[in-house]
Amino acid sequence: MIRSLLLATSLFVGGAMSPLAAMAAQPANVGDAILAASAYHDSGDYQHDFDVVVAQARQWIDETAPKTRRPAIVLDIDETTLSNWDEIRANDFGYIAAGPCDALPKGPCGADAWEKSGRAPAFASTRALIEDAQAHHVAVFFVTGRHEDEREATERNLHLAGIRHWDGLYLRPMTSHGYAALYKTPTRERIERKGYTIIASLGDQPSDLSGGYAKKGFLLPNPFYRIP
Ligand SMILES: [Mg+2]
Incomplete structure (x- = not known):
């Protein structure tokens, strides 16, 4: 035709x-x-598709944790645990690193200022998955491409968003740049070398999941931007 x-x-x-x-x-x-x-x-399709993947991960974690010695999960932060939708929409899907973010819902909204403000809400389904995993004695690690200079803001944001306990928060060293997987994969290896078995890794970018060191990866939808 x-x-x-x-x-x-x-x-x-x-x-x-x-x-x-x-x-x-x-x-x-x-x-x-x-x-x-x-x-x-x-x-609402985005939220629906997101929640479907989180539900699959949660079921896998609940089934796998009891059969695993020192089980752990790894979660990405942005568009996996915290939603930056307010910033994304204000910038009309463009990425603006510098400048203030003080006119929401209007843009421009500088990404650095937005992240340091610690205002991003958590995805309710991800927060519930974290609580469920912890109830099953699963260790929770965050591995984010955010750099070390955002540690305080990221911890403050997680607390404000209702996520109060985790076993480790890995941020990218200030000297580390380039492909995300070059930092994320060795970080998961580090966690496993401590004696944990990573039963699930959750992220919104293929680069969150490539390179192994997790029994299963769960890719959340994100047609809004790409982190290679
Ligand atoms: Mg992300």
Whole structure:
């Protein structure tokens, strides 16, 4: 159907590449992607899909923890434990590192200022998973791509969002940059070398989960940005 439509359009313009064919050869339109991502969030589909993955992880943790010696889970922070939706929407899905964030819901909202303000709410399903894991004697570790200079703000934010206990919070050393997995994978290895078995790793980016050192990875939806 699409092929014949393209052929007809192609013939119509006398053999030159048709507008539809030209569009198909181009990257996705960013404006269309913003509309689709906003609709995905605002319809409730994002929260639904997120909660489905968290429920799968929770079931796996409940089944696996009793059969495991010193079980642990690893969670990412942003778009896994804490939601930055207010900042994401204010910046129209762009990433703005510097500058203040004092006009919400209007942007721009500097990401550094936003994270240091410690205002991000927790995902209720993730918070419940953490509490459930702890009730099953599972150690909880956060491994985030945020840098060490955000440790105090991140701890304060977790407390404010109702997450009060964890066994370790690993932030990226100030000298570490580049691919997230180059820092996250060795950090999970460090946790396992302490004698824990990581039964589940939860994150919103493939780079949160690659490289092993977890029995099972759970990838949460995030069409809003990519951390390679
Ligand atoms: Mg994340």
